[in-house]
Amino acid sequence: MARVVHPARHYLNDGYGISSWLLTRDHKRIALLYLAAVTFFFFVGGAMAVMIRLELATPVGDLVTDETYNKLFTMHGVMMVFFFLIPVIPAVLGNFLVPIMIGAKDLAFPKINLLSWYIYIIGGLFTLYALIAGGVDTGWTFYTPFSTVASTTNVVPTALGIFITGFSSILTGLNFIVTIHRMRAPGMTWFRMPLFLWSTYATSLINVLGTPVIAITVLLVAAERVFHFGFFDPRVGGDPVLFQHLFWFYSHPAVYIMVLPAMGVISELVAAGCRKPVFGYSFVAFASLAIAVLGFLVWGHHMFVAGESVYSALIFSILSFLVAIPSAVKVFNWTATMYKGSVSWETPMLYAYGFIGLFTIGGLTGLFLAAIAVDVHVTDTYFVIAHFHYIMVGGTIMGYLGGLHYWWPKISGRLYNEGLAKLSAGIIFVGFNLTFFPQFVLGYLGMPRRYHAYPPEFQVLNVLSSAGASILGVGYLIPMVYLMWSLRYGRVAGSNPWGAVGLEWTTSSPPPTENFAETPVVTWDPYEYPAADLEGHVA
Amino acid sequence: MWTGTPLFPESASTIATRVDLLYFFLLAVSIFFSLLIAGSIVFFAVKYQRRRRDAIGEQIHGSMILEIAWTGIPFLITMVIFVWGASVYFAMARPPDETLNIYVVGKQWMWKFQHLDGQREINELHVPVGRAVKLITTSEDVIHDFFVPAFRMKADVIPGRYVSIWFQPTKPGRYHLFCAEYCGTRHSGMIGEVVVMEPSEYQAWLSGGAPEGSLASTGAKLFADLACNTCHRPDAQGRGPVLEGLFGKTVRLQSGETVTVDEAYVRESILTPSAKITAGFQPIMPTFQGLVTEEQLLALIEYVKSLHGLPQVESR
Numbered sequence: 001m002a003r004v005v006h007p008a009r010h011y012l013n014d015g016y017g018i019s020s021w022l023l024t025r026d027h028k029r030i031a032l033l034y035l036a037a038v039t040f041f042f043f044v045g046g047a048m049a050v051m052i053r054l055e056l057a058t059p060v061g062d063l064v065t066d067e068t069y070n071k072l073f074t075m076h077g078v079m080m081v082f083f084f085l086i087p088v089i090p091a092v093l094g095n096f097l098v099p100i101m102i103g104a105k106d107l108a109f110p111k112i113n114l115l116s117w118y119i120y121i122i123g124g125l126f127t128l129y130a131l132i133a134g135g136v137d138t139g140w141t142f143y144t145p146f147s148t149v150a151s152t153t154n155v156v157p158t159a160l161g162i163f164i165t166g167f168s169s170i171l172t173g174l175n176f177i178v179t180i181h182r183m184r185a186p187g188m189t190w191f192r193m194p195l196f197l198w199s200t201y202a203t204s205l206i207n208v209l210g211t212p213v214i215a216i217t218v219l220l221v222a223a224e225r226v227f228h229f230g231f232f233d234p235r236v237g238g239d240p241v242l243f244q245h246l247f248w249f250y251s252h253p254a255v256y257i258m259v260l261p262a263m264g265v266i267s268e269l270v271a272a273g274c275r276k277p278v279f280g281y282s283f284v285a286f287a288s289l290a291i292a293v294l295g296f297l298v299w300g301h302h303m304f305v306a307g308e309s310v311y312s313a314l315i316f317s318i319l320s321f322l323v324a325i326p327s328a329v330k331v332f333n334w335t336a337t338m339y340k341g342s343v344s345w346e347t348p349m350l351y352a353y354g355f356i357g358l359f360t361i362g363g364l365t366g367l368f369l370a371a372i373a374v375d376v377h378v379t380d381t382y383f384v385i386a387h388f389h390y391i392m393v394g395g396t397i398m399g400y401l402g403g404l405h406y407w408w409p410k411i412s413g414r415l416y417n418e419g420l421a422k423l424s425a426g427i428i429f430v431g432f433n434l435t436f437f438p439q440f441v442l443g444y445l446g447m448p449r450r451y452h453a454y455p456p457e458f459q460v461l462n463v464l465s466s467a468g469a470s471i472l473g474v475g476y477l478i479p480m481v482y483l484m485w486s487l488r489y490g491r492v493a494g495s496n497p498w499g500a501v502g503l504e505w506t507t508s509s510p511p512p513t514e515n516f517a518e519t520p521v522v523t524w525d526p527y528e529y530p531a532a533d534l535e536g537h538v539a
Numbered sequence: 540m541w542t543g544t545p546l547f548p549e550s551a552s553t554i555a556t557r558v559d560l561l562y563f564f565l566l567a568v569s570i571f572f573s574l575l576i577a578g579s580i581v582f583f584a585v586k587y588q589r590r591r592r593d594a595i596g597e598q599i600h601g602s603m604i605l606e607i608a609w610t611g612i613p614f615l616i617t618m619v620i621f622v623w624g625a626s627v628y629f630a631m632a633r634p635p636d637e638t639l640n641i642y643v644v645g646k647q648w649m650w651k652f653q654h655l656d657g658q659r660e661i662n663e664l665h666v667p668v669g670r671a672v673k674l675i676t677t678s679e680d681v682i683h684d685f686f687v688p689a690f691r692m693k694a695d696v697i698p699g700r701y702v703s704i705w706f707q708p709t710k711p712g713r714y715h716l717f718c719a720e721y722c723g724t725r726h727s728g729m730i731g732e733v734v735v736m737e738p739s740e741y742q743a744w745l746s747g748g749a750p751e752g753s754l755a756s757t758g759a760k761l762f763a764d765l766a767c768n769t770c771h772r773p774d775a776q777g778r779g780p781v782l783e784g785l786f787g788k789t790v791r792l793q794s795g796e797t798v799t800v801d802e803a804y805v806r807e808s809i810l811t812p813s814a815k816i817t818a819g820f821q822p823i824m825p826t827f828q829g830l831v832t833e834e835q836l837l838a839l840i841e842y843v844k845s846l847h848g849l850p851q852v853e854s855r
Contacts, residue, residue, distance in 0.1 A: 011806025067724050139721045145698065146681040150647070150723055233698025234829070237811070240682055241697065271688045274587075276596030283606050305684065306695040307702050314625055321617035326612060332609040333601075338583035341596035345588065353580055358578045364569040367617065371565065371624030373558050373631060377691040380684060380719040444562070448719040451727035453653045455715065460544040499593065513698055529595040 006413055006492045007508040016511045025110035026513055031095035032411070033117050038088045039480075041124065044131075046476065047070045053435075053469040056462045061453040070137040071153065077502040082162050083124055085396050086254060089261035090207075091120070093403045094200050096411060100504045100511060101194050102482075103185025106455025108178040115527040116171040123165030130154040130161065139450060141251075144232035144243040155225055159218040166215040173207030176200055184292055185503075187522035191285075194502055194526055195278055198285040199264030202292040206253045206260075210296070211490045213252035217243065243308055248299035256295040258358075258392055260288055262399025263330055266355050269402050270334045272500035272503040274341025277527035280333040287326035294323040304375050313372050318372035327363050331356060347421040351402025354429045358394025361385060362488075365411030365440065383443025386436045394432055397431070401428070401479065408483065409421055411498045414490030420482045428475035434468025481510035501529055550716060552690035553707040553737065557627045559691075564623070567618060631692070634705035638673035642754070642837045645676065645683035645696040647722055650730040653837055656745060657753045663730030664716065666708060667741035669759070673705040675802060679833045680729045684720035687733055695720055701802040708735040758842025761835055770824070772847075779824060780817045783846045791818045 011028045021029055051072050055063045064072065095113065099106050107113050130136050136158045138147040147155050180201050184193070220231055221243070230236035232243045271278045278284055300308060300316030308316075333355055343349070365387040369375045378384060409415055438461040447458050454462070496505040501524075507516050550556050587596070641664070668674050676685055678698040685704065686693040689712075694704040703732040716747040718729035736744060751757055762768055771778035780790075789799050793816045798804055807814055809831065812824035831839070 018615050061727070066727065070721075070724060070726070137724070141721075143682060144723065145626075146721070146723060150681050162681065180583045234697075240699070266805060274596045275594070276598055277600050279599065281603035283601070287618065305693050305721055306682075307697055307700055310629070313628065317620075317625060318621050321621050324617060325614055328613045329606070329610055332605075336594040336602075336605065337582070338587065340599060341583070341587050343584050343587045343596075345584065353584065356580060357573075357577050361569070364572055367563050367568070367620055370617075371561060371620050372563065373554075373624045373627035373691075374562055375624075376628070376631060376693050377558055377688070380686070425727045434618075441546055445545060446686070446715065446717065448686060448717045448727075450721040451717075452729045455542055457545055475736070529598060 002293060004276035004495070007510070007512065009512055010413065010510040011513045012413070012506065012510050021387065023114075025114055026515075027095050027099050027110065027113060028109050028411075030113050030117055031092050034087065034091040034095060034120070037117070037124065038084050038092060041079050041083035042476075043301035044128075045076050045084055048076035048079070049469065050473060052076060053466040055452065056454070057466045059454050059456045059459050061460075066452040067137065068135075069138075070450070071135035071297075073450060074136050074139050075131055078127060078136070078158060078162070080392075081140055081254070081258075082165055083120075083127065085392055086169060087165075089265065089396070089400050089403065090176070090200060090203055090257075090484060091116075091168075093196075093265065093400070093407065094176060094261065095172075096407065096496065097504060098179055098200060098516050099183070100345070100507065101197055101502065102180065102183060103503050103516065104183040104288065104512045105516075105520065107175045108183055110471040111135065111173050113175055114169050116168040116175070119171070120165055123161045123163075123168065126157050126161030126164060130157040134156065141247060142218065142221055142243075144221065144224070144240045145234070147221055148232055156222045159222040162218050163215050163222075163271040164209045168517075169207045170213045172203035173211075176204040177208065185520050185522055188503075189193065189522075191282065192524070192526055194524055195267035195281065195284055195288075196261075199260045199267070199288045202261045202288040204256050204259050204293050206295065206302075210250045210253045210257070213246060214254070216367055217246040217250065220246070238533075241303065244303055244306060245299065248302045249296075250298045252302065253295040255294075255388070255391065255445040256291050258396045259399075260291060260381055262396045262403075263288065265403035266352050266401040266408075267330075268502070269348045269352040269406055270337050271527040272406065272498050272502075273346070273352060274338055274405065275344075275499065275529050276337065276341050277529075278333065278335040279339075280329075284330055284333050287329050289322060292462070294326070301370060301375070302379075304372050305379055317372050321367070322365075324363060324366060328409065329358075331363070333361055344498075347418060347425055348402045348406035348498075350422060350425040351398050351405065354425065355357060355398040355402060356397060358398060358429075358432065360392050362390030362394055364389065377446075378443050380449055381443035382439040382447045382449060383450050386439035386443060389436045389439075393436070398428075401425075404479075404483075406498070407504070408486070409493030410504055410509045410511070412487055412490070413493055414486045415493050415497060416486040418481045420478060422479035423489055424475050424482075427471060427478070431468050431471030431473075431475050435465050435472050436468070438462075438464045438468075469526070472514050501527060542657075549689045549710075549712075549714070550691075551708055551710045551712060552692065553709060554627070554631055554687065555691040555709075557630065561620075561623050564691045565620065565640060565751060568620075597783050600644050602798055630717075631704075634673045634703065635671045638671045638705055640675060641666070641697065642841075643676040643685060643835075644679060644833050644837070645685070645718070645722075646679040647681065648725040649715065650685075650729070650731050653754055653834060653835065654745075655841065657751050658745065658747075659756070662716075663743050664731070664845060665734045665736060665741065667738045668708050668711050668735050668739070671705055671707045673703055674684050675837075676704065677833055677837075683718045683722050683729065685717035686717045687714055688717070689714040690733075692705075699805065708733075711735045711737055727802050754838050754841045755845035756842075758838035758840070758845075761838055762842055765827070765831070767839075768771075779823070780820060781841050782843050785846070786844045800841050802840050806836055809836060809839060811825050826844070 131152050136153045230238045232238045232240045267278050298320045301320045304313050389397050442461045493509045495508050644651040650662050652664045658676040676696040678696045690706045692706050714733045716731040770777045771782050773783050775781050785800050789797050810828045813822045814820050
């Protein structure tokens with residue numbers, strides 16, 4: 001067995017001091033800059049979720065005022081969606097992995113990559129300013145005419161923050177598309193790429209095509225507030241529902257921006273966790289593209305009760321059912337990958353099990369919402385809240401945490417405490433289900449979302465949900481501790497601690513600044529596990 | 540603590556049971572697939588657990604038959620759900636011919652109801668059991684949403700538009716009414732109750748008092764007060780179109796297009812008269828934007844509806 005050594009020279013010790021980080025063009029260091037920033041926003045958004053759940057432990061509005069409560073759920077949504085869920089996997093794991101997985105030295109445009117981070121930070125500062133200046137109370141959806149004529153809070157700075165941050169998504173997306181097209185190592189054909197890259201590519205397409213729409217939409221809201229144009233004001237011939245079309249034209253595909261990268265991570269985790277190729281590789285790859293394309297055609301299902309015509313509703317309903325199919329195909333393929341695998345029970349695989357289970361429930365409950373007659377009853381209730389948290393928290397965050405644990409030894413060169421990691425994965429799974437499952441029941445009972453106070457018969461289910469949230473919160477804090485601890489005290493990982501295949505496991509951990517000593521030449525298919533060679537791979 | 544904690548909502552309208560049936564089908568499909576996936580994962584994870592550190596899995600790449608099966612079967616199931624969901628939705632969207640009409644105006648943060656007989660209510664709506672009720676809704680300010688969980692009925696109440704929804708209650712009782720579209724500070728206080736009564740009780744409630752007369756008569760008075768009647772005269776001699784018998788008809792516009800006279804068109808013609816001029820008339824009518832409230836508009840509309848060629852006959 002090969003001796004595990006820490007490399008003498010790697011990207012983390014290639015230059016010290018603040019400027020070596022803030023002016024870096026190394027995609028791996030930029031990934032870590034993003035890691036710090038998104039983690040900050042995650043805990044800010046998470047703190048608001050804690051306040052929301054504490055308030056909802058009792059049916060009367062007693063902990064905070066209605067005004068504060070409305071600001072809490074608005075800022076929770078804005079922070080989590082635009083500053084955590086959308087960037088998290090592409091900007092952290094994608095930035096770190098895209099060049100390494102294709103055998104390149106860096107992204108195609110390293111300076112633009114750094115620029116993306118600064119744009120993200122500037123957008124974030126606008127939004128933090130809005131928070132400190134008194135918050136905003138429109139909901140993260142900014143529905144007009146409430147956001148344009150009725151709200152008296154900081155709508156404009158928040159809108160500008162989202163507008164600015166959008167450019168960071170666009171530039172990162174563009175960078176990934178060009179890099180994947182132009183910088184693949186010799187022999188790295190499209191169908192030899194890891195599935196994480198297929199889903200990153202699909203996500204980047206949505207980012208580049210969709211983000212300009214939300215940018216223009218929030219800009220129109222800001223302009224209407226300042227200049228009173230009347231685009232969305234029925235009193236002067238505008239249409240408030242037009243805003244919803246524009247908003248969801250981006251924001252429904254944005255759901256796939258959040259979950260597609262997580263699906264890519266899961267493909268990697270399942271392949272490595274079973275040491276075999278992902279079942280139906282090309283079906284999983286094309287499912288990502290199908291989701292990206294179909295995802296643009298379903299926005300109208302957010303408006304079944306918003307005065308949409310019966311026939312529009314039918315079209316959006318059937319298209320919404322169609323977009324469920326590629327997601328189902330992925331779930332079946334991941335499950336089938338486990339058949340006759342060498343199935344690991346290590347932490348990354350636990351997150352993969354969690355993802356598949358929770359995403360399945362999230363996806364199936366999406367069918368309830370696509371069925372128009374049922375949607376009429378459950379839309380704008382806690383059923384929807386539960387559904388999209390199963391996708392975004394159960395899906396995206398489980399995928400992200402699984403990926404972070406899987407690639408942490410590569411990023412840091414060290415191993416974390418496996419026992420604590422398994423424990424916190426279990427706590428997160430239990431806490432998550434206790435938080436969000438009761439919300440499905442509440443939703444069908446008819447509890448509307450964004451309610452500061454609610455009828456007393458809903459209390460028991462709300463108390464269960466709040467209890468679950470406190471467990472979930474603990475589950476998210478534990479990895480912060482042991483991952484930080486591992487940076488200094490963790491066992492040295494070696495280049496391939498999981499015995500996995502993939503270019504990232506052929507270079508040292510942490511990798512050198514230029515990623516590979518010499519450009520690799522790829523002669524093998526993805527996830528090809530050569531029985532004979534493996535002994536040398538396993539640390 | 541669990542006593543009084545419902546796990547399933549009351550079903551109190553004709554549509555509710557149809558929605559619930561589809562919901563149970565969806566639940567069955569969901570439970571089946573969740574158990575299939577979760578069961579397979581647990582089974583494979585135990586059966587094929589890695590036993591040697593360097594063991595690899597069997598190198599299987601896929602199966603076209605399986606791919607076709609798990610693309611095709613979910614597709615067929617979703618199409619069944621689609622057709623089922625759409626057919627129930629058609630029933631929701633199409634009110635029967637004979638309905639009891641009530642106007643609803645939402646505003647931050649209350650619900651105002653206007654019965655045709657003249658009764659007005661706030662945050663409480665009385666209706667008889669067993670009769671189809673059509674609500675014609677609009678908003679004074681931002682978007683609200685009229686949601687009665689027990690009826691499985693929900694619709695956005697949109698400023699500048701009239702959205703109609705209908706329901707037929709099947710059980711007397713008091714049911715939650717929620718605003719389901721976030722509308723500002725006291726959104727969660729924009730709640731009320733729908734009181735479903737036996738027909739006899741409802742009649743008693745109706746006769747309890749309508750101090751101002753019917754909605755159409757209020758509209759008639761307003762029609763005179765605003766001097767609408769100087770131009771809109773029943774004898775075709777006025778400068779504006781004759782309104783008698785107009786509602787529900789199709790009229791030809793100056794532009795050559797045609798339009799059906801419904802609530803939205805009457806509203807638009809009062810607030811933005813120049814938008815759609817009837818062929819043969821001059822655009823001389825002044826706007827009443829800002830001069831009439833949403834509720835006065837509804838009274839005027841109801842008055843126009845009541846003009847069936849014989850101005851004195853009211854219809855319900």
